[in-house]
Amino acid sequence: MAEPDILIRARGLTKVFGEFIAVDGIDFELSQGEVFGFLGPNGAGKSSTMRMIGCVSPRSGGELTILGLDPDRHGPAIRARLGVVPQEDTLDVELTVRENLLIYGRYFGLRRDVIRERTAKLLDFVQLTERADDEVEPLSGGMKRRLTIARSLISEPDILLLDEPTTGLDPQARHVVWDRLYRLKQQGVTLVLTTHYMDEAEQLCDRLVVMDRGKIAAEGSPRQLIETYSTPEVLELRFALEEQEQAADKLADVAAERIEVLADRILLYTADGDAALDSVRARGLEPVTSLVRRSTLEDVFLRLTGRRLED
Amino acid sequence: MAQTLAIRQFRFWLTNYRRTWRGSIYSSVLNPFLYLGAMGLGLGTLIDRHGTSSLGGVSYLAFLAPGLLAAAAMQTAMGESTYPVYGSVKWLKTYQAAISSPLRPADLFHGHLLWTTLRLTMNSAIFLVVMAVFGAAASPWVIVCLPAAVLTGLAFAAPIEAYAMICTKDTSFAMLFRFGIIPLFLFSGTFFPISQLPVYVRPLAYVTPLWHGVALCRSLSLGTAQLGTSAGHVGYLAAVTALGIYAGNRAYRRRLYA
Numbered sequence: 001m002a003e004p005d006i007l008i009r010a011r012g013l014t015k016v017f018g019e020f021i022a023v024d025g026i027d028f029e030l031s032q033g034e035v036f037g038f039l040g041p042n043g044a045g046k047s048s049t050m051r052m053i054g055c056v057s058p059r060s061g062g063e064l065t066i067l068g069l070d071p072d073r074h075g076p077a078i079r080a081r082l083g084v085v086p087q088e089d090t091l092d093v094e095l096t097v098r099e100n101l102l103i104y105g106r107y108f109g110l111r112r113d114v115i116r117e118r119t120a121k122l123l124d125f126v127q128l129t130e131r132a133d134d135e136v137e138p139l140s141g142g143m144k145r146r147l148t149i150a151r152s153l154i155s156e157p158d159i160l161l162l163d164e165p166t167t168g169l170d171p172q173a174r175h176v177v178w179d180r181l182y183r184l185k186q187q188g189v190t191l192v193l194t195t196h197y198m199d200e201a202e203q204l205c206d207r208l209v210v211m212d213r214g215k216i217a218a219e220g221s222p223r224q225l226i227e228t229y230s231t232p233e234v235l236e237l238r239f240a241l242e243e244q245e246q247a248a249d250k251l252a253d254v255a256a257e258r259i260e261v262l263a264d265r266i267l268l269y270t271a272d273g274d275a276a277l278d279s280v281r282a283r284g285l286e287p288v289t290s291l292v293r294r295s296t297l298e299d300v301f302l303r304l305t306g307r308r309l310e311d
Numbered sequence: 312m313a314q315t316l317a318i319r320q321f322r323f324w325l326t327n328y329r330r331t332w333r334g335s336i337y338s339s340v341l342n343p344f345l346y347l348g349a350m351g352l353g354l355g356t357l358i359d360r361h362g363t364s365s366l367g368g369v370s371y372l373a374f375l376a377p378g379l380l381a382a383a384a385m386q387t388a389m390g391e392s393t394y395p396v397y398g399s400v401k402w403l404k405t406y407q408a409a410i411s412s413p414l415r416p417a418d419l420f421h422g423h424l425l426w427t428t429l430r431l432t433m434n435s436a437i438f439l440v441v442m443a444v445f446g447a448a449a450s451p452w453v454i455v456c457l458p459a460a461v462l463t464g465l466a467f468a469a470p471i472e473a474y475a476m477i478c479t480k481d482t483s484f485a486m487l488f489r490f491g492i493i494p495l496f497l498f499s500g501t502f503f504p505i506s507q508l509p510v511y512v513r514p515l516a517y518v519t520p521l522w523h524g525v526a527l528c529r530s531l532s533l534g535t536a537q538l539g540t541s542a543g544h545v546g547y548l549a550a551v552t553a554l555g556i557y558a559g560n561r562a563y564r565r566r567l568y569a
Binding site for chain 1: 315316319320322323326327330403404405407408409410411412413414415567568569
């Protein structure tokens with residue numbers, strides 16, 4: 001390999017299902033030790049991209065190199081070095097927690113004593129040691145997700161792929177998963193994840209691409225993206241429904257870089273949210289609620305696509 | 312590499328079987344006793360009284376037992392190749408998990424066929440022992456019925472497994488059972504020689520794999536097997552198996568590598 005620290009390289013990567021172009025010629029690179037994210041709404045092409053990286057979906061066009069190898073020709077060799085946490089749980093719910101890890105370790109050709117040793121460590125890591133000999137079926141959604149993460153680590157992969165790792169989990173369970181992923185990041189594990197949660201992307205990713213309709217709309221660190229595509233602060237205003245339209249007209253000349261009128265509120269992008277609120281009030285407008293906050297990746301997405309992430 | 316990867320999936324089914332083997336062995340032993348007892352001895356006594364020249368002059372039990380052996384292999388194949396396979400891709404989604412490991416779709420298929428081969432061998436061996444207990448085996452050649460029955464089962468397992476991979480509803484299996492397996496079970500020469508069928512229906516029996524399996528096992532068990540005919544049966548069953556493997560390779564790949 002010419003550049004040993006580039007683990008994945010994609011050029012013009014494309015996936016077509018019949019007439020539908022799921023992934024439309026995207027370029028990206030993944031370096032050793034980074035946490036890389038695909039942020040976008042459902043249907044943006046994130047999962048299709050992940051399946052191509054995971055060597056379980058042949059690409060329709062473009063170039064893709066993973067760990068220096070071509071997935072079309074070296075699928076088994078590449079997959080031997082990947083860990084995958086799929087969007088949907090694929091645990092064997094009829095087997096116990098421990099048996100799931102045993103079966104999966106055996107798929108990777110690991111010896112039983114190696115699996116036993118790693119199982120103890122991994123179950124400790126995902127806080128499931130006490131459930132080791134229970135069947136998987138009755139476990140909670142968060143526990144199943146943590147077990148899936150443990151399963152993906154049994155082969156000590158070079159790259160861990162996580163497709164929507166916390167979708168469908170309640171807030172508390174999400175935070176436990178985030179905490180574990182953050183620890184993996186601290187240990188230097190290379191992670192690739194897809195998400196449509198901007199807070200997840202902001203907390204975990206060193207670098208991310210914003211995906212929309214099969215294309216990459218922007219790329220950078222969360223901070224860079226916010227600096228490039230949004231203002232430091234956002235003033236959110238809610239008006240009574242019948243007043244919103246009128247208010248929007250009157251706000252047109254307020255000193256804001258950009259105004260977004262959403263169905264339920266108005267967003268003013270500005271360097272100083274409090275000053276903007278003062279000038280709104282100076283025009284005799286009294287919003288029902290007002291909030292000054294920092295810009296987020298949600299604002300970046302709105303700016304880039306004109307749509308919201310979670311609909 | 313290809314073989315070792317398929318063996319990893321075979322080991323999965325073996326591990327899985329540890330939870331269910333007791334019930335499975337129970338029915339593997341009980342079924343031949345029930346069928347050979349009720350039909351071979353019970354019904355057979357009535358038939359033998361009226362003369363068995365149309366059966367080739369042997370007792371009904373001796374006629375029936377090898378046919379049932381082949382038919383039981385078909386049933387075992389049906390059981391192993393439908394719900395366990397369909398469930399792995401549709402309900403448990405363990406196949407989707409497995410393809411993220413080094414295993415390829417074809418490895419999952421071949422691993423499961425290996426497993427089915429083992430199940431066919433176990434059940435057919437038990438059946439042969441029960442046949443011996445009933446004194447239903449006329450020739451020492453009966454021992455060759457073991458690979459013959461396994462091959463018969465595989466001629467069903469491979470194509471049915473390909474079918475299970477393209478099914479999107481499990482009601483398809485009920486249809487297959489109703490309109491495929493049961494008519495074959497009843498009309499492929501298991502219970503009576505197909506010379507009893509109307510002339511124009513007989514060719515239909517000749518193209519079904521079960522008739523070849525029944526005829527092969529029966530001729531071995533009765534010691535009347537001839538090399539040419541037997542080779543024809545084996546060739547036919549092997550060809551159906553090969554076609555099934557070809558179709559299964561494609562079906563597995565299409566279903567799992569979207």
